[in-house]
Amino acid sequence: MGLFLVLIVFLPIAHYLIYVHTANGGLTFSNSLRIPELLTFKDKGGQKVFELKAQYGYSEFLKVGKTETMGYNGNFLGPTIRVDKGDEVVINVANQLDEMTTVHWHGMHVPPDMDGTPHQMIPAGGTWQARFPILNEASTMWYHPHPHGKTAQQVYRGLAGLFIIDDENSKSLELPSQYGIDDIPLVIQERLFDKDGSQRYELNRGAYYGDTILVNGTHNPHVTVPARNVRFRLLNGSNARAYHFGFNDDRPFYQIATDGGLLESPHLTKRLRLSPGERAEIVVNLSDGKETLLKSFPEDEVILLAEAVFADGIGNGHFEILKIIPEPTNAEPTDLPHTLNKIERWRPEDAVQTRRMVLGGSIREGRPPPGPGPRIPINGKLMDMGRVDEVVRLGDIEIWEIVNRGGQAHPFHIHDVQFLILDRDGTPTDPSESGWKDTVLVETNETVRFITQFNTYANPDIPYMYHCHILEHEDGGMMGQFLVIDPEAE
Ligand SMILES: [Cu+2]
Known part of the structure; x- marks a missing residue:
């Protein structure tokens, strides 16, 4: 009888909820997917020079009327920047908005003064030139604004684009x-x-x-x-x-x-x-x-x-x-390669220290930030542009332990580096997260440990950021700053 009840009552409900009921049901899929164009570049003395323009535009998403949006070089979102590892890249950014913005290269290993954080604000009508070598391996990165307190609204209105990197390995596969x-x-x-x-x-x-x-x-x-x-x-x-x-x-x-x-x-x-x-x-x-x-x-x-x-x-x-x-296609079906990449993993015992980041809890430090979101601290502190929270030595291998004491999950993102997850609550990494990461979701009451190394770039004055990537949390102050310093240069 019990099984019978499950079959006639629960299964249809479960089927409805899983396969039928969606928040956006009734779609007809009648629109052809837009593919962001590849941004062309000029070759200047071996450098690839790109031009990006943050601008206003109009978009008609629902075919019932237009809405004001923002885009790079267009009405909404931006073109895809595609480069090779080893390229020297110059990106000229023009801000045609009537408010400040920045452009951050999410996931990419670039100098702190080229990272497009709130320390590299581009005033309304102003320009900014980012230049850096492509040091990351083949990957799908992205770019988006990062002005303190305004990131959520600028991204929501349309400022974001993809940044694809190829390398010899990816091209050989x-x-x-x-x-x-x-x-x-x-x-x-x-x-x-x-x-x-x-x-x-x-x-x-x-x-x-x-x-x-x-x-x-x-x-x-x-x-x-x-x-x-x-x-x-x-x-x-x-x-x-x-x-x-x-x-x-x-x-x-x-x-x-x-x-x-x-x-x-x-x-x-x-x-x-x-x-x-x-x-x-x-x-x-x-x-x-x-x-x-x-x-x-x-x-x-x-x-x-x-x-x-x-x-x-x-x-x-x-x-x-x-x-x-x-x-239908005439092309021969191909099998996926069994080996895609070689990842050299640091051993936890090579880390010089474990840095602990506690998400949520009570606020001990920091003025209310400009953004609209809730005030959620990291290590008891809200973001302060004038305060450096952590100082890392160039070349050090570190473990970061992200402890979520808040009432909801937070995606923790760190600039400058890619990391490898060691474990979640002591359980070794799932295969889906076993590669290079720069953002990791930390569930309520969960502790995630990752290991990374801070290489190449040091600057005693300009920090990198770490923050929650729920943009309203970031704007609300769920962000901190770290310097990478070179002890031999001090
Ligand atoms: Cu968050």
Whole structure:
């Protein structure tokens, strides 16, 4: 009798909640996915010179009316910057907005004065030149504004773009790599809209959660791809929401990269969690020619069903995202390489110290910051532009222990370096997080340890940042600053 009841009562409800009920049901996928154009550059004496313009524009996402947006070199989002490891890059940024902005190269190893933090503000109407060598390996990075207290609203209005790096290793691998054809960038964000099609900024539970998905700024999107292995580069560009990606037919796929580079080998999975700021690359086998739907599932598909439907927490997105339509192709199917990358791992005993970051709890220090979000401290402190929180010695290997004492999950992001996760609450890293990372979601009451090394760049005056990548938390002061100093230069 009990089993019978489960079958006739619970299963249809579960089926409805998991597979039918979504926050954005009723999509027809009638719009062709926009692919951000590749930004062209001028070669000046061996340097690749790019031009970026932060500007206002108008976008009509819902086809019911226009809304004012921001973009780089266009109305919404920005072009994809694509470079090779070893390139010398110059990026001229013009700020055509009537407010200050910055451009931060998220995930990239650049000098602190080129990092595009609140210490490199570009005034309204002003310009800024970033120049740095590309030291990171092949990866999917991104760029976005980072002005203190204004990051959330500028990103929400459209300022963000992808920054793709190739290297000899990535070029030698047989991976889908034709940009926009079988190597598809996906900037995934959700928004709130009014009936007249205008974007609405409204905080809910202390951050911006939308009910309408945009992919590369396209609402209701589909993409046509060859019926073979196809790579997708996923960026969670949302202000606050974490997604659990998967397909409606539950087909497995291979994760091949984390934030900062390729995994050592492809990781077969059916779900992939990305919190704000995180990236991943996946390869999906579409040689069966069947259409499929990229979705975001509730965090725990059974236990949290009720919460998934009725609440709006960071991990509970339940959305249809993108219809994928495979078309017959003559190309020979290729297998994924078994080995993708070589990752040299530091041993925990090589770390000179463990630095502890406690997220949440009571505030002991710091003035209320300019942003709109809740005031959540790191180590009891709110962000203060005039205070250096940590001093790291150049070349040191360190373990950072991120302890979440707050009431919700926080994606912790550090500038300057890529790190390797050691463990979560003492449990060794999951394969999905076993590669290079710059952002890691730390759940309530969880402790995450990572190991990293602070190389190349030292500056006694200009700090790097670490912060929560829920942008309203960052703007609300959930951020700190660290200097990297060279003891031999002092
Ligand atoms: Cu946070």
